Each structure stands twice: as C-alpha cells, then as structure tokens.
Amino acid sequence: MQRLEGVRQMNSTKTESFGILTRELAQEIDKTINHYRSNSTKLVGILLDIQDIIPKQYIPREVAAYVSEKMNIPLSKIYDVISFYAALSDVPRADYVIQLCDSVVCKVTGNTTLRDTISQLLGIKEQESTPDGKYWLEYTPCFGACDISPAMRINGKVFGHLTTQDSVKAVLDQYR
Amino acid sequence: MKNIKIKIDNIEVIVPEGTTILEAAKKVNINIPHLCYHPDQAIKANCRLCVVDVSGSRKLTAACSSFVYEGMEVHTNTKKVRDMQKGILELILANHDQDCLKCLRNGNCELQALCQRFNISKTNLVDTVDALPLDDTNPSLIRDSAKCVKCNRCVDACQKVQEVHVLTHSHRSVHYNITPAYEMPLEQTFCVFCGQCAAVCPVGAIVEKDDTAKVWDAIYDPKKHVIVQVAPAVRVALGDAFNLPKGTIVTGKMVAALRRLGFDKIFDTNFTADLTIMEEGNELIQRLTKGGTLPMITSCSPGWINFIEGRYDHLLAHLSSCKSPQQMFGALSKSYYPEMAGMDPKNVYTVSIMPCTAKKYEAQRPEMMTNGVAEVDAVLTTRELARMIQSAGIDFVALEEDQFDNPFGIGTGAGAIFGATGGVMEAALRTAYEVITGKGLPSLNFTEVRGLSGIKESIVLIDDMELKVAVAHGLGNAKILLKQIEKGESPYAFIEIMACPGGCIGGGGQPIKSTRDVKEKRIEAIYKIDEDLPLRKSHKNPDILKLYDNYLGEPLGHKSHQLLHTHYHSRGMKYNFSELPNHK
Ligand code: SF4
Ligand code: SF4
Ligand code: SF4
Ligand code: FES
Ligand code: FES
Numbered sequence: 001m002q003r004l005e006g007v008r009q010m011n012s013t014k015t016e017s018f019g020i021l022t023r024e025l026a027q028e029i030d031k032t033i034n035h036y037r038s039n040s041t042k043l044v045g046i047l048l049d050i051q052d053i054i055p056k057q058y059i060p061r062e063v064a065a066y067v068s069e070k071m072n073i074p075l076s077k078i079y080d081v082i083s084f085y086a087a088l089s090d091v092p093r094a095d096y097v098i099q100l101c102d103s104v105v106c107k108v109t110g111n112t113t114l115r116d117t118i119s120q121l122l123g124i125k126e127q128e129s130t131p132d133g134k135y136w137l138e139y140t141p142c143f144g145a146c147d148i149s150p151a152m153r154i155n156g157k158v159f160g161h162l163t164t165q166d167s168v169k170a171v172l173d174q175y176r
Numbered sequence: 177m178k179n180i181k182i183k184i185d186n187i188e189v190i191v192p193e194g195t196t197i198l199e200a201a202k203k204v205n206i207n208i209p210h211l212c213y214h215p216d217q218a219i220k221a222n223c224r225l226c227v228v229d230v231s232g233s234r235k236l237t238a239a240c241s242s243f244v245y246e247g248m249e250v251h252t253n254t255k256k257v258r259d260m261q262k263g264i265l266e267l268i269l270a271n272h273d274q275d276c277l278k279c280l281r282n283g284n285c286e287l288q289a290l291c292q293r294f295n296i297s298k299t300n301l302v303d304t305v306d307a308l309p310l311d312d313t314n315p316s317l318i319r320d321s322a323k324c325v326k327c328n329r330c331v332d333a334c335q336k337v338q339e340v341h342v343l344t345h346s347h348r349s350v351h352y353n354i355t356p357a358y359e360m361p362l363e364q365t366f367c368v369f370c371g372q373c374a375a376v377c378p379v380g381a382i383v384e385k386d387d388t389a390k391v392w393d394a395i396y397d398p399k400k401h402v403i404v405q406v407a408p409a410v411r412v413a414l415g416d417a418f419n420l421p422k423g424t425i426v427t428g429k430m431v432a433a434l435r436r437l438g439f440d441k442i443f444d445t446n447f448t449a450d451l452t453i454m455e456e457g458n459e460l461i462q463r464l465t466k467g468g469t470l471p472m473i474t475s476c477s478p479g480w481i482n483f484i485e486g487r488y489d490h491l492l493a494h495l496s497s498c499k500s501p502q503q504m505f506g507a508l509s510k511s512y513y514p515e516m517a518g519m520d521p522k523n524v525y526t527v528s529i530m531p532c533t534a535k536k537y538e539a540q541r542p543e544m545m546t547n548g549v550a551e552v553d554a555v556l557t558t559r560e561l562a563r564m565i566q567s568a569g570i571d572f573v574a575l576e577e578d579q580f581d582n583p584f585g586i587g588t589g590a591g592a593i594f595g596a597t598g599g600v601m602e603a604a605l606r607t608a609y610e611v612i613t614g615k616g617l618p619s620l621n622f623t624e625v626r627g628l629s630g631i632k633e634s635i636v637l638i639d640d641m642e643l644k645v646a647v648a649h650g651l652g653n654a655k656i657l658l659k660q661i662e663k664g665e666s667p668y669a670f671i672e673i674m675a676c677p678g679g680c681i682g683g684g685g686q687p688i689k690s691t692r693d694v695k696e697k698r699i700e701a702i703y704k705i706d707e708d709l710p711l712r713k714s715h716k717n718p719d720i721l722k723l724y725d726n727y728l729g730e731p732l733g734h735k736s737h738q739l740l741h742t743h744y745h746s747r748g749m750k751y752n753f754s755e756l757p758n759h760k
C-alpha cells in the first residue's frame with residue numbers, strides 16, 4: 001500500500017547499527033570531552049582530538065551524534081563545524097592523510113611538482129583516496145612551514161623542501 | 177525613544193532610533209530589494225541585495241542591517257546601487273535551477289519578482305547548478321537545493337523559532353549549503369514536518385508536497401464518493417491568496433469554491449474539534465478525579481506529536497490519547513458516515529484542507545486506519561487549495577456564499593477557536609467547567625490564554641479546585657514547559673501545545689507571507705467567528721449530542737476508544753548509546 005511506504009521507510013532508518021562507535025571508542029571520546037571539561041567553545045579542539053583516533057580520520061555521523069548527546073550540542077551545529085574547518089572531515093579519508101599547502105609561499109616556490117608527483121605516484125586527485133583506503137590527498141591553507149616550502153603534511157607530520165620527484169617519493173616511501 | 181530624521185531618495189522620513197534603513201524606507205513606500213531579510217527574524221545580512229548609497233560613505237551599505245542616524249542621506253536608486261544589485265541577482269541565477277514554469281512558487285517567488293523588477297530574463301554567466309540531490313521522500317515537504325539562494329531564513333525558523341535544529345548551513349565558499357547534518361533526508365532527522373521553513377523560504381527551495389493531482393483524480397473518478405473537511409484556520413487565511421484584506425473570513429465562499437471543484441460533500445473540521453473537546457475534556461476530568469499522569473498535554477498538533485515522539489519520548493505518558501480533529505473526522509468518515517449512508521467505506525475518499533504540512537505526515541501514519549482503510553486519503557494545505565481554485569478558473573471573490581453539509585456541518589465557537597493558539601485550552605475549559613460543576617459559566621472568554629506571547633498561563637477555579645493551565649506555541653516555547661515537567665517542577669494540570677507560532681493560523685501550509693502582523697489579524701478573525709456563533713460550547717453542539725446518542729455511546733466509551741483514540745509512541749529517532757558493541 002503506497003500510503004504507508006513513506007512512513008515505514010522512515011521508521012526503519014532510526015538507530016542504524018554502529019559500525020565505528022565501539023564501547024572503547026566511546027570511552028576515549030568521554031575522556032577527551034572531560035579533558036576539555038565539556039566546554040562547548042572548545043568543540044573544534046575536541047573534534048580534532050577525536051578524529052585522530054578514528055580510522056580513516058573523519059567524524060562519522062554516529063560519532064557526531066554521540067558528541068552531540070554528551071555535550072548537549074545539536075547535531076546540525078556539530079556538522080556545521082566539521083564541514084567548515086578544513087582540518088575536520090565528514091567523509092572517510094584514509095590511513096594516511098596527505099595535506100598540500102596551497103598558500104602563497106608554497107605556490108611561489110612551486111608546489112606543482114609536488115602535486116603532480118603525488119597524483120602520478122598514487123593516482124589520486126584532490127579530495128580523493130586511493131582504492132585501498134591508504135592515502136587521501138587534500139589542500140590546506142598555510143601550516144607555518146613556509147621556511148622549508150614547498151611543504152606537505154602526512155598525518156600531521158611536516159616535510160619540506162619537496163622540489164624534486166625523488167624527494168617526494170622518498171617521503172611517501174616512509175608510509176607504506 | 178528618540179526620533180531620528182533622515183532623507184531617503186530626497187524624501188524626509190522620521191523614525192524612532194534603532195530603525196534600520198530598510199524599515200525606514202518602507203514607511204515612505206520605498207521597497208529596497210532584499211532576500212535574506214524577513215520582518216519576523218533577526219538580521220542576517222548575507223545576501224547583500226539590499227545595498228544602498230549613504231552619503232559620505234565610500235562603500236555601499238546593507239540597508240537591512242544598518243541603523244539610521246540623524247541627518248543620514250540615503251539613495252536607493254543610483255547606478256552604482258542598481259549595478260550591484262543586478263550583479264548579485266545574476267550571480268544567484270547562474271547557480272539557480274531556473275525552472276519557473278514547473279515551480280510551485282511560480283508567481284509567488286521573491287527571486288522571480290526581483291528579476292522581473294530588474295528586468296533580468298537570463299544571465300550571461302555560465303550556469304553551474306551544483307546542488308545536493310532532491311529530498312522528496314517524506315510525505316510533507318520537498319527540499320530542492322538547486323533553487324536555494326542560501327538566505328538562511330529556514331535555518332532561523334528551524335533553529336531559533338522551533339529549536340528543532342535540523343537545518344543548518346554547512347561547508348564553505350562554493351560548497352556552502354543549507355542542509356540537515358550529513359545531508360540526511362528530512363525523515364531521518366528529528367524534523368517534525370511543521371513546514372515553518374517552507375513558510376519563510378523566499379523561493380521554491382522548500383515547498384509542500386503537492387497532492388492536488390491525487391485529489392483531482394479522485395474527484396474525476398465516478399466510483400468515488402469524495403468528501404472534504406476544512407480546518408478552522410483555513411477560512412481566515414485562504415482569502416490572502418485572492419488578494420482579500422488579511423484576516424478576511426471567507427467561510428461561505430470557501431465552501432462554494434469546494435462545491436464548484438466537485439466535492440460530493442463539504443464538511444467542517446470544527447465539528448470534530450468539538451468532538452475532540454468532548455473526549456479530551458472528559459479525559460482531563462478523569463485524570464484529575466481518578467488519578468492519571470498530569471499535566472495532561474493536548475495532542476491535536478501533529479508537528480508537536482512528531483516532536484515529542486522524536487525528542488521527548490520519555491514524556492509520552494503526558495499526552496492525551498485523543499486523535500487530532502483531522503483523524504477523528506477521518507475515522508468517522510470511514511465508519512459512522514458510510515454506515516448511515518449505506519456505503520462501502522472503501523468508496524469514500526476523504527480529503528482534508530489543512531493549514532499544516534505535518535498533517536500530511538499524520539494522515540499516513542500506519543495506525544490511522546479504520547475499517548481497513550486509510551482514515552484520510554489526501555491532505556491539501558491552504559496553499560494547495562488556493563492553487564486548485566485558481567486552476568479551475570473560479571472567480572473566488574465573486575462567489576455566492578454557501579453552507580457546510582450535514583451531518584458534520586455544525587461547529588460551535590469552541591471548535592472554531594482551535595485555529596488560534598490558546599483555543600483548545602479555552603474550548604476545553606468551557607466544557608470541563610460546566611461538566612464538573614453542573615453550572616453555567618459566568619463568562620465564556622478565557623482571555624489570559626489568548627494572544628501571541630510565547631507562553632500563557634491561567635488559574636481557573638472549578639468549584640473549590642484550582643486548575644493551573646498553560647499554553648505554548650512554537651516548539652521553542654514548548655521546550656520550556658517540557659523541561660519543567662522533566663524536572664518534576666511543572667505546576668500545571670493541563671497544557672496546550674501547538675507546533676506553529678500563533679497556532680494553526682500560522683501553520684506551515686498557510687499562504688506565503690504569514691508574518692506576525694498577518695497572524696494577529698487572523699486571530700482577531702477567529703475570535704470574531706466565535707463571538708458571532710449562537711453556540712459556543714462543544715457540549716452544546718446538537719449534532720455532537722446526536723452522534724453520541726446514535727452511535728458512540730458516551731465520551732471515552734468503547735466505541736470512542738476504538739475510533740477516536742490512539743497510542744502515541746516513540747519515533748525511535750534517537751541513537752541508543754547504551755548498547756554499543758565491544759571492539760572486535
Ligand atoms: S524558485 Fe522562483 S525563480 Fe526559482 S524556479 Fe521557482 S519560481 Fe523560478
Ligand atoms: S519542517 Fe520544521 S523541523 Fe523540519 S526542517 Fe522545517 S522547520 Fe525544521
Ligand atoms: S531553503 Fe529557502 S529559506 Fe532556506 S536558505 Fe534556501 S532559499 Fe533561504
Ligand atoms: S605557504 Fe605553504 S606552508 Fe606556509
Ligand atoms: S536583505 Fe540585507 S543583506 Fe540580505
């Protein structure tokens with residue numbers, strides 16, 4: 001009966017099973033929130049810390065909903081924050097998140113070689129991950145490594161002077 | 177407050193301090209273009225369409241967010257201003273699905289009107305409509321982000337007025353969007369389908385799900401006996417769509433129009449509003465005298481029901497078990513009515529005209545069935561009815577007044593005031609007082625529960641019992657009363673809650689531009705209808721008494737329970753974090 005379909009569909013989507021949020025992860029999240037004394041003005045910091053301990057480095061919906069309930073902040077507000085900050089992701093990234101700086105200094109010192117080499121070696125473009133879920137490529141604003149530019153970050157670690165293909169390859173080789 | 181004298185386009189205007197340029201200009205009938213500005217909302221100043229030239233300022237100034245100062249000189253029509261406004265409109269259009277002919281807001285769209293005003297027919301920028309998928313999987317609303325101008329009015333309604341916090345802005349720059357968290361479709365969020373977002377959207381980006389085609393099909397089907405009920409709040413709003421003064425009472429013309437459209441019988445939801453009072457009033461008396469969960473809260477607003485079933489499901493015991501007047505009508509239309517007329521309930525097709533988008537959702541609830549068929553087959557909002565009348569080429573204003581049909585045609589004043597916030601409370605008190613005391617009320621008007629303040633309360637003396645009652649409209653206000661209950665601090669015995677600000681007269685399905693001023697006029701009209709009726713108490717409605725005598729027996733009796741009451745239950749929208757899996 002067509003009239004009931006819409007409503008049935010609605011009720012079936014309620015509490016989807018938890019794929020990522022385990023009891024252990026929830027405890028870690030509790031610790032983080034307590035560490036920041038559940039201060040809602042520290043939401044960005046809290047989310048960054050949580051993202052670090054989630055595989056593929058993102059904030060899935062169930063985790064955002066958990067934080068929402070624990071901190072009494074609407075889910076939509078948390079999503080607004082996650083989607084606003086480049087350092088936070090609402091979609092799964094990868095084991096290794098490669099961040100290329102696209103600010104002025106790096107542009108001047110030539111980050112195109114850097115970008116092309118990575119795209120070539122890994123076969124991914126910006127905002128994409130490799131099919132095996134290992135690498136993710138994205139641009140960020142300047143992260144303060146201008147003195148050693150062109151620079152990139154992998155899982156938060158900074159590498160500089162990446163002017164040649166070989167230097168780029170050498171860094172990637174450390175992340176296999 | 178100090179008065180300030182300024183000049184707008186060389187016209188002098190004196191306004192109180194703290195007035196914006198945009199509002200000052202309105203006073204002298206200068207309409208500065210705007211999109212994000214809404215008279216009932218806080219200043220957002222994100223569309224920049226309202227820019228004007230203020231003498232002495234090098235940059236253009238946003239008129240919606242700048243306050244007047246003594247001696248200010250404003251120009252709204254310079255080349256610089258117009259070029260800027262045109263430029264902004266062209267940018268919006270370049271990212272807009274220009275689908276006017278098929279759009280529900282065609283002819284009633286603020287963007288369309290602005291483009292007409294600036295004589296923009298097509299932009300020479302390359303169109304790049306980059307939008308989220310259409311969200312049309314729920315029974316009430318359709319969200320089409322390809323038409324969204326990102327003004328944030330809906331976000332204001334959803335977050336600040338309703339405090340449901342479903343809609344938000346997300347992402348940045350080119351990816352900036354208006355959406356629920358994680359781009360979820362509305363039915364997978366806490367959305368209550370109140371439609372307050374649709375009511376403030378300047379364009380066709382959030383609209384009611386249009387069911388007019390379904391209703392036309394039923395009307396043209398010779399096998400179907402098509403009946404229609406009209407909610408109390410529709411008759412004071414429908415006239416807006418035909419340019420009648422706001423708050424005009426159009427009951428008679430509305431009935432005439434429905435007859436012209438081809439409905440077989442035209443009935444009044446006010447009748448089942450009276451019936452609701454009989455059942456709900458007696459339920460209250462029972463809870464008061466025999467013990468039961470207090471405060472008891474009304475259950476006629478489906479947006480409110482969705483809210484409590486979603487977010488506050490731990491308080492469900494406080495809800496009255498009554499169905500809403502729409503569903504009570506529906507239940508009778510598939511039982512009593514066909515039995516009296518010797519018809520098969522399957523051949524009766526029941527349509528409701530409602531001020532409300534959540535009513536569409538309510539009608540599709542699986543439990544709202546009687547005799548194996550849906551109680552209500554189709555729900556049209558006031559806006560959809562207006563469209564049907566227009567599409568049939570009916571000259572609404574010229575229609576001769578007509579009258580509702582029997583047996584559901586008589587509604588009392590008590591039923592009529594259901595349309596305004598505080599109305600159900602007042603109607604219930606009129607009946608509860610007389611039923612409990614056996615005495616006539618000295619005055620029928622409980623004026624303390626009327627009007628637009630967010631929460632209203634009153635103390636009523638019934639014999640030697642002091643009955644504390646409260647009324648909230650808009651879910652943000654409802655939350656305040658719910659928090660009291662949660663803490664065990666609610667002093668009330670009876671609470672009325674309506675999801676929409678102003679009650680049903682401000683429903684999400686009412687004609688566009690139902691601003692606060694308009695709501696006030698509609699409320700006045702509703703109480704005028706009440707004053708003018710010979711019968712103003714539900715328990716004095718002769719047809720209601722007949723219905724109990726011939727069919728239902730008594731209020732809260734067996735038959736009533738079967739047809740007129742239901743079980744409200746959790747929507748199961750909350751995550752249950754107490755059952756997390758262990759790490760594998
Ligand atoms: S929203 Fe307005 S401009 Fe856009 S398609 Fe609809 S009527 Fe046309
Ligand atoms: S219908 Fe109501 S709850 Fe749903 S998104 Fe719109 S304003 Fe929010
Ligand atoms: S959906 Fe409508 S109200 Fe909401 S931001 Fe878009 S255009 Fe504005
Ligand atoms: S500009 Fe690239 S690190 Fe500062
Ligand atoms: S109306 Fe002033 S900025 Fe939108």
